[in-house]
Amino acid sequence: MRTLSLTSDSAAGVNWTLTAAGDVPGEWSELAKRTFAATVPGEVHTDLLAAEAIPEPFDGANEARLQWIGRTDWVYRLEFDWQPGSEDRHDLVAEGLDTFATVTLNGTELGSTANQHRSYRFDVGAALRPGPNELVITFAAPSIAAEAAEQDLGALPVAYPHPYNAVRKMASSFGWDWGPDLAGAGIWKPIKIESWSSVRLAAVRPLATAEGSTGVLQAEVDLEWSGAEFIDQPVTLAVEVAGQLIEAPVAHRAGHATLRVEVPDADLWWPRGHGDQALYPTAIRLQLAGDVADRWDGRVGFRTITLRTEPDAVGTDFVIMVNDQPVYIRGYNWIPDDAFLTRLNADRYRSAIMDGYDSGANLLRVWGGGIFESQYFYTVCDELGILVWQDFPFACAAYSEDEPLRTEVEAEARQAITRLSAHPSLAIWNGNNENIWGYVDWGWRPQLAGRTWGNGYYRELLPKLVAELDPRTPYSAGSPYSFDDYLHPNDQRHGSMHIWDVWNQVDYTHYADYQPRYASEFGFQGPPAWSTLTSVVHDQPLDPYGPQMLVHQKAGDGNLKLERGLGDHLPHWRTEPEIAIDDWHWLTQLNQARAVRFGIEHFRSLAPVNSGTCVWQLNDNWPVISWAAVDYAGIRKPLWHALKSVYADRLLTVQPRSDDHGDQQPTVIAHNDSGEAWTGTLIITRRSIGVGSAVLAEQTVDFHVGPRAALTIALDTDIVTAGDPAAEFIEVRTETPEPSTEAAEPVEGHAYWYFAEDPALPLTAPTDAYSSSVEASDGGYRVTVTATALVKDLALFPDRLDPAARVDSCLITLRAGQSHTFTVSGAGELDRAALTAVPVLRSVNEIVTGTVTP
Template sequence: MKDVTQLTEGWSLRHEGALLPARVPGCVHTDLLAAQLIPDPFIGRNETEVAWVGRRAWSYVTDLSHDSAHERTDLVFDGLDTAAEITLAGEVLGTTRNMHRGYRFDVTGRTGTLEVGFASAYDEAAAVRDLTGERPNVYPEPFQYIRKMASSFGWDWGPTVVTAGMWRPVRLEHWSTARIARVRPLVTVAQDGTGRVEVRLRVERTERGAGRRLVARARVAGTRAEAEVPFDGEEAVLRLEVPGARLWWPRGYGEQPLYDLGLTLLDETGALDTWHRRIGFRTVELDRSADEHGTGCTFVVNGVRIFARGVNWIPDDVLPSRVTPERYRTRLTQAAGANVDLVRIWGGGIYEDDAFYDVCDELGLMVWQDFPFACAAYPEEQPLRGEVEAEARDNVVRLMPHPSLVLWNGNNENLWGFRDWEWEPALAGDSWGEGYYLGLLPRIVAELDPTRPYTAGSPWSGSWDHHPNDTRHGTHHSWEVWNRQDYAEYRASVPRFVAEFGWQAPPAMATLRRALPGEDLAPDSPGMLHHQKAEDGNGKLDRGVARHFALPGNDFDRWHYLTQVVQARAVAAGIEHWRANWPVCAGTVVWQLNDCWPVSSWAAIDGDGRLKPLYHELRRVYADRLLTLQPETGGLVLAVVNQSAERWRAAVALRRLEADGALADETVLDVVAEPRSVVRLAVPAGLVPAERSSKEFLVADADGLRAVHFPVPDKEFAYPEPRFDVRLEPVPGQGDRVDVVVTAQTLVRDLLLQADRLGPEASADCGLRTLLPGEEARIRVGGCGRVDVDAVRTALFSVDVV
């Protein structure tokens, strides 16, 4: 049987003539941080102090010794970042130039000093650019010339921290006769409900094993299949059937049963190698049929059409070797807790570790996987073309067992960029990636993983017959609103699938205090500006606030609160409108779930893992059942959205109220929403607040859900000065938790408890709440220690007279 030795210990990093202890997996930055030779790039403006690290060559060394009775020993690297030369006892084993691939070298009988030398990513990119010629790029860094995580070079939410190192595990594999080289399980479901697995197996043999009889055995759900590998071949196909297989469903649509698929390779002496994964039985397609509205874009899983409630995922740390399986589980569990059912892995990052997809399999989170191309024209010449094909083949095979994976996507915004960002004249006929997205990648997916759909890009209308970002066809990215308009403009169109849209806000106050120690915080203070990477980011934040509120001048606390309110409202406005227009619109993917460092950004969870108000708003607007009031050209519409599997009979109470809470008019509408449907009703004329009224608003309530409509911006509404009582109630048996109970005496709009102001580890279980006079809100807070009412009041914010 094959033996494996992990090479995690005994590595050193060469630095200034000395050897520093090194961790593998890891990177140069983590090792220099551990040795206290560089400051934390996340703190203050230290990012600039460590820029030199990415511009130098680095070398890792260890003593490699092994003694095995097996015929063959391979040195295996699961991830090298990025351009490396590997030597053993002074002899070159090979070179690499791709972060997204694994590598294997025969070291049978060889020992000595093992050295992995990394060139500067900048130097490698420059060498490739000299070969291929210049290509346009939306950022001033050369990431399109090297197969490396593009966002290492900075983004409009991330720092420029250009890494190098062995970022995934390193090991020795000792084997004899033959080993399992590649397994492709094609998982399908027959019309009669039988689960089918077609296992396509490839082996590698030693010289002595070349003529031996090999047998491959597979087992799933108690079913066994057996096939012989031909004497003169390396491939076999095993077919298994599971009658009545339980189907894997996205969360909210059913359960996520997973089956162990095991494969054993044998010869006459016994087992030589094994392979195990968990699989799930389900069907998936992307319905791109033409209809009266244009070209659709709807996920269909097990025959059920789905409105996708999605978030975009970026690398959870700019130093990705620090992201552990536990961290993946925490962040993805948070996504599921916000009623998310789809996670798009964005194309400027990485193919994530298997641990990411394992959690998605368990939680029912559908995964949309971008190939790593983003916001640039990518040369198609060598040496890049061969690397792109090799990495695509490696990762399609690695990830295809995961039932959560529902879509392969060719790139992020490059087809759109070619058409709209003045690339075409600059390219003057040079290659720019189209051959990857419309040729190479779909061929690889069709060959290796025909059970899943592929799309050429996001956004993409399906062909050059339509603009790549046409709202009527395929996927759409909505960025004009954040960049130039009020968030109400999300309601101006109904795209078929909104794959990116979002609004910025700063991180939690405790995150800012940790990242900017000692700074006198202001929107334009030095550290705040350094941790704002978007072009005119603060200007857009201020304009977004100013459309609804008076800018708060030098009151940073209020500015911080209002920017977070506007972020939550903006994203909610888009999602509520688009969900209300199902099935024409079939999904929204918010930019973005997470951050890779502490920064003002579009994220719902900040760089320290704290939940912004947007997170809680996502939980509300992505719930199976949603009430929303939609101002439309023909009048005010009540939309009752039911994405659950059960009929929803709702008694919707509509109340037109005065600013002081006095009741002006009311009615109750009996609404029946069938499963997976939307009911749209015109609000009765007597309930609609007068146009441009500063003293009336509308409230809709049903089954604990609430929607509100104010006919004017907040700065024009006659809010009473908010008055509310606060009391604290300990939670029995949970000493670190307390209920903050707020009782409103007046209208209190968008009440928010910023729990981290009570202590850096404190968190609250809800976000923005609008209370009517006499109503009570119970907010559970954990991790705050002993607090009193006065402290809690300092952490409570609401919209008031402005």
Template sequence: MNTYPLTEGWSLEAAGGQPAIDLPAGLPAEVPGSVHTDLLRAGLIPDPYLDANEAKLSWMHHMDWRYQSVLQLDPADAGERVDLVFEGIDTIGTVALEGQELGRTANMHRSYRFDVREYADGKPRRLAVTLASATAYAQAQRERLGDRPSAYHPVPFNFIRKMACSFGWDWGPDLRTAGLYKPVLVHRWKVARLAQVRPLVTVDAAGTGQIEVQVDVQRSGLQEPGELELAASILGASATVRIPAHSSQATLSLAVPQAPLWWPAGYGAQPLHELQVALGEPEGTQPLDHWARRVGFRTIELDTSEDEHGTAFLLKVNGQPVFIKGANWIPDDHLLTRITRERIERRLDQALGANLNLLRVWGGGIYESEDFYTACSERGLLVWQDFLLACAAYPEEEPFTQELAAEARENVVRLMPHPSLAIWNGGNENVWGHEDWEWKQALDGRSWGGYFAHEMLREIVAELDPTRPYCDNSPYTPHRAASELHPNHPDHGTHHQWEVWNRIDYLQYRSDIPRFCSEFGFQGPPTWRTLGDWVHNSDGGPLAQSPDPSRDPVFLVHQKADDGNAKLERGLAAHLGVPADFEHWHWATQLNQARAVRYAIEHYRSWWPRTAGAIVWQLNDCWPVTSWAAVDSEERPKPLWHALRLANAPRMLSFGERDGQLHLSLVNDHAEPWASTLSLSLQGFDGKPRHSVEQRVLVPARSVQSVSIDPALCAPGQVGSEVLVATVGQEHAVHLFAPDVELSLDPAPLRGVVRELADGYEVRVSALSLALDATLLVDRVHPEASVEQGLASLPAGAEASFVVRCPPLADPQQLLSPSVLRTANDLRAVELSHRSALAGATQR
């Protein structure tokens, strides 16, 4: 058996449409690659991520393209099969060899294999892949089948099996890519090959790891089929089985006593062990084919039982209930071939750094690469995997049903060896949209994808990967058919909370106690450095020099949300005020994003186990944009990332109301009890105590304890200048009795010193008065700078240390400058100054 990639000698040309540029003949192309990256490399198009260039490339939506190379296949040996394999074509392709059509493709999310043995004669032949306009194809399918509603109607992303967000989203550009975005291979083999290997990995009650290896074999068809032998081994356990001459399937079982368990992050180690499977002939000395993957021994269960609060949605790993601290994941670059393993690993390390234990691969993107799932398994990051259906009604007519079934079957089998993969989900907001977004009248009886969510995908998972749970959609109420409950009911199953952000104040996050919140979020702009590098005002100058940058036409190209900036400002007004100066506006919107999400997560965690998980929208960005992401497209954490780190900490304190009274929740997500002393102090912003109490607390492992607050601590003499501080060991929380806009905050509450370290600097600050949300915006001093800690609220007299990793700075004191060391106090001072200026202007 021999496999080799076809990476050399490819060229690209226009095959139809009206290009807006002069295209040279035979433009060199990279495979894997895309048309956009090839044209960018040649300097023929501007960077679509820069300023307003996205719209300048809309002509590419209507183009056909052709990739060409020369394929010269050495003569085939007797009995040798030769296949041409395309692991991923984006999207509507015709594959031809010397003008002879080999086949057609219509699905970005699956691979294609063509038998080319008859061409294996040593002669060079022209290999051509012609890619038709995805836009034209999708529009033609819509005209053929009748329209279907979607969140971004009339964009026809639901009429083609292509990455939905390729057509744009409320955080992403509309580029509608095309290309050979995964490897192209020649595969030469004899007799038989392993077409599918499905390892079903479980652990029984005695702790024995059980692996059932199910195999589908493809025979070459070039000789009389004979008996085959299948062997598998792992951790010293092995088994073999004979496959009869006319059979193409086999199953064997392995048992590993006292198997080392794989655990999610925060719950234990992540041991991975190589499972090897070999296919051979009974008397053969060399295997015909070999398959190897690292697997982990663990069990996954989803509890959707009914209880006094509604319908649970509780994930258990190895029988241990796990509170899911998650984030939604989108493709990390809109131009997919630029995503490297190293980039993925950096992003997943940032997820771990934010104390996350799960990523949800959202249904409008892609089935991620092997690198992604492998890195998740190595780190203990669970994966919630959507099937790729999002925010739309999808036609069930052919070819869509067979295409979706083919991609689902291929990707279930491809991904199931990874222990990180925890749950399959039938799509994003499709069932909710059908029930709640006035789709039924628009559909007028036409198909919409209900069969996919409720039947077909469930059956595929049950057949191929019964070790993992399946959920029909997100949001979705389990057992809904029997109960007729709303699919987004917070008391039943999964819930998406988008009233906050779209319509109501973030304090309303606490009006519900959802069983599992699988989407919620709040927007904020990217870091200052990213914004400055990629977004300039409409005359080309620095954005900050625009009279009103947040409303500049170029800035709005990088704000895709409907009414996005107005929502940002409405969200600010009641809490931090709306600064007129852009630099302060930028900090205020980032801080408000962080506070809103932290407020929600602390609430959700305080109700464990009634609330069993929170998956924030979203971890990452695919281009420079104002969005819900915690990490921007240049890999720089926003203040939201620090909020996630704090809110998801293994031990955490948070204030909230229970039955109309102030309570303190002590959240212990450690395997050991939390025994300590709780100190509660009502004090002035200057640190002078008003009233204090102490008590011993004992919080059992993996649990939450709620402590009622002494009424004397909830009765400040000066609402605008007193704070309640809770401390347990190294953890603390502050409770304010009014929003920032009503507080008498010291505008300069911190004093700091900078000390040089081997790989950066330590910035130590002390609070002269209450300092809220102290954060270092380190990208402003160096593009490579990072800091692990942020959003530190310090009572008077408290200290905090920030370790900054960066190359040497010419002036380290920059780290203490007002544009770098920020607090919420700054914004209160800005607002008071603004009010004073307005009052003075009125008097004049």
């Protein structure tokens, strides 16, 4: 096979151009007369930005100014040279066109496309010519195309203004409650000409599983034969893995072939924390007369994955089983990591996934309003042992099952299942996000009036395709889903659950009202890092309800919910004589972290009834106030640090439990999600909040928690009985021997219980509560804080001084006599005094006492 790449390369003479072909509004009308250099893969927005023809789309209120781009047709044009060889078939292969494209070569229309989620292959033998060629790809305006499709199909319920459910384009490109409305167009994946003869590999599914200790690779291969007369040459298929080589002849014109390879005593692939991630290089070769005509190279991991959804005394469990072992899920929902997908590369994917890994996550859910992700994504997850829950691209809307949509859905699903079937990290195929729930609860039925809404996809087409193409991976019809037609899809007793009344309507303590079998979506908002926010919001003065601030808050009444969400937990920021915007930023970030931590500690305390959590969300696709743990600039928010604590293998938490009299009392729960027993001593004290943190009562408990188990430890009466509830707290810490292996990750080792909310606590002002010092270190600084009284939730924000600065820890609570050192890296020269003063160094103490740090 001979390949001519048509991706941008000036040295190779591949120079694409871009022009507007439709109406361009007055402010931008001059752009209609210009021809721009285009990058392929790329997008209209990024090409115009590179040419300085438009302002940064994420900045200020530019999102609205640039809506015209999605309502304009665009033309990509390339002149390239091609010379014929001995091959008898020539295909133009477009791996990704976004979305409504007409493809023309040398004046001959090859075809049209209407699906961002699939690739296309056009036979160009009749149109291609020796020497110069011209390839033209015209993209129809996506917003107008979606509206036209809705007119043809009929309007169906949808969560946002644009009818994204009428087309097969990334739904979130039309805007979401965390993302910008910047629907565009472009050649967003590589494009090339493949020249070949006789036969090629049309699709490869290297299905790797395990049968006991034997690794089994079943290579399923689809073949395409050229139209030329067949020459009598033998065709063979060969599969090589782990030193095993199997070859077999292929019958002439056969459309499919299968080879099975067994690997004795194979090392299994495990998710992180359960074992190693054994990956085996694999080669699948199609040989013609002894020469390699086509080949597939990759890696496989031998594993079995099942989804256990069995009735029990509570309802229906939801347990991901890997190699017959249950895995407690500590996960995140994943959205596209940039609103402009072509700005993502291997390094960006690895960095973003490492944000999840470093916090203790073992699963990422690729959410259904985005895309089937880049190969980079799944490769990194394979290597790190991160399980992947893969939604099909259906989210928060009703979807027609009529043509032309149905054919597109099947085509994209077949391609995606085939492409991803090699990855051992792929753990679940999921039919949709919230659409079954929407049909039941969101008032869709009157508008549908009996029309199809996607149920046939989720219950029939998609499970059939998964069973056919990737039988090694389980399927769920939706999220949330209760695995029975006669159960509410979001019933906490059954299957997967989304919890959104917290955040939208009620205080975060209402997480304790739920006992979900598996919480696949829940979360709480907070702003991004100060430097990230102020890089795009320029309101003067800064105000939570300023016009540009609200451009970067997409959730309905989002900043009002941030304010309401403080409840009784934290003081309100000052509003007179002006809004204390620094305090608003700190308090809402802190409250986000506390809310999600509260929920996860409660859910983990319910194990094994609860089998895991999947926080909404890990990442952002632009600078925005959102549910993310890591902002668009890659700065880990306080939420991330809270999650690192509650996603540790071993967790201590204090939860209310009923005593012998039915009264709720603070109780210690130790959850050990490691493969080794957890043995040690708990030192439990009731202490005074003021200077000295005097011990008022003490309890010592030796404990032993088995692997993948939990233990409940009752507290003594004098521990839980406070003399002055507002002025006292409970501290629980471990004295634990070092683990004998590296199976267990570092333990947080602390838990706290307060008898009153922060505004009622007699916290000590920072000047008397702690001292601080700064010293230079290799590549940064070390900021040490030593407490003389209780200090709650110390946090350091070095990005306030340098946007490139990062800190290793956050939300540190100290009692008298304890110290903590923050390590700052990535920054240039910083003001040492500023490192230990508001607004860089923060705690709850200065908020409650109305004072500032020394």
